[in-house]
Amino acid sequence: MAMVKGTRTRTGSVRLPEITAPEDMAPQDARDVSKVFFARLAALEEGTAEHQYARNTLIEMNMSLVRYAAGRFRHRSDEMEDIVQVGMIGLIKAIDRFELSRDTQFATFAVPYIVGEIKRFFRDTSWAVHVPRRLQEARVELAKAKEELSTRLGRAPRVAELAALMDLSEDEVIEAQVASNGYSSTSLDAAVHGDPDESESPLVDFIGEEDPALELVEDFHALAPLIAELSERDRRILHLRFVDELTQAQIGERLGVSQMHVSRLLARTLQRLRAGMLTPAG
Template sequence: MTVATAAIGTSTDSGTTELPDIVSPQEVGPQDARALSQLFFARLATLEEGTPEHQYARNTLIEMNMSLVRYAAGRFRHRGDEMEDIVQVGTIGLIKAIDRFELSREVQFATFAVPYIVGEIKRFFRDTSWAVHVPRRLQEARVELAKATEELSTRLGRAPRVSELAELMGLTEDEVIEARTAANGYNSTSLDAAVHGDSDEGEAALTDFIGAEDPAMELVEDFHALAPLLAGLDERDRQILRLRFVDELTQSQIGEHLGVSQMHVSRLLSRTLSRLREGMLTTR
């Protein structure tokens, strides 16, 4: 006789089904767990929360359905994290499913619970994944570095030096520094994150404290506005501009190159620059 068939069918004088005393719920097979879960959920709905009977029914449901957590956790073995951690997170999803399940839904509890379990595990990976891709060896070194730092801080009563960490971890000082640098990739912060400033200034965004305005950005805009204006000049005007501002010739040298006087070059250059200046002001 299975655990399930032995448990079902015992009723009290009040007509409610009496829950069986299951010594090892975690050893109940999946098929028996499905049948027993129906019984326990029906009784759970009639019990007052916080009572020993309610706590027993809830805890038994959790232990009986741990196979669902192990099944869901097995889908994430390739992530490289400790399976124990994944199972613990998945158990949170199982508990949420138990607290929200109702027999009136007319669905199997396993069908209802698995999405909760998988969702909790995925949320765990989303919240604990590295913000920047870091080689596996450095990810592992980060964990060891944290342990070594805590141990030495407790032992020495101060922050440990790189040399002390290297000796304890069996690494070179360069490797310790590399692990420290890589640890910065574990979490990222939004540039819009609030930073507490002086009491008079209140809060400011992180972006207010890093970076600086690049004056060359205005030049980029000017070059884009100037390009079509230069294309609209005739060949001689473009040549004069090139000789003056690219080759850096004087007006006299340009005049000799073109066979005209220095005064004529000056008038042509002044007219061209005025035309370009007016065009730039119009496009702003």
């Protein structure tokens, strides 16, 4: 059972309570106490012991959200422990991005992050061959369209019929069909039958190495014009934060502004980029 057993010694007029066993705190208590910790976290400098204490306590207090979200996937064959660990990544991302000024409860804000991280884990580990995200999603829609048309027509649907139902071009349907082959795998030791005059070779000899940077190409392509529209100051802040990996306090020193001001500017810029990435191209 979680207990508040006094205050954490530090400077300043506002003190954070020290929580005993925060992971066992009841959900309602966690919601109330989390507000106090989020308010203080926003005012603390990154990298300090107190900032780390507040952040870690928020993670432990809200672990019940991860267990709740993970429970939706109990039907999966994956180990529940792995699912919970992946969900924790989503919880941490939500804590780092949440702002009390949002007109929403933290639980409402965090659960989509947690579920999204778990679904991403399934997507990336279920495919035998990695294919772009849009093609993974197209495979699901393709399967539904095939089932619907097969039932309606009493035969296997043609590419043109699938394209009309899915509102895609025939080339896009064919691309999705080819990508679907990556969902299952064949042993790398399986023999490949080539020229009759040549000896058989294992499949592994014909497979190239995966370039992990390829999965970022689409995101970079969509993000580049959005970054180009930012002001020079906003672009510099992004560079200092995500390229030079400076803390918000260090960026504030470079720009001659407070860490809180940097935090607000960074949050505003990331929200603008996120909205741009999620807006369908016109």
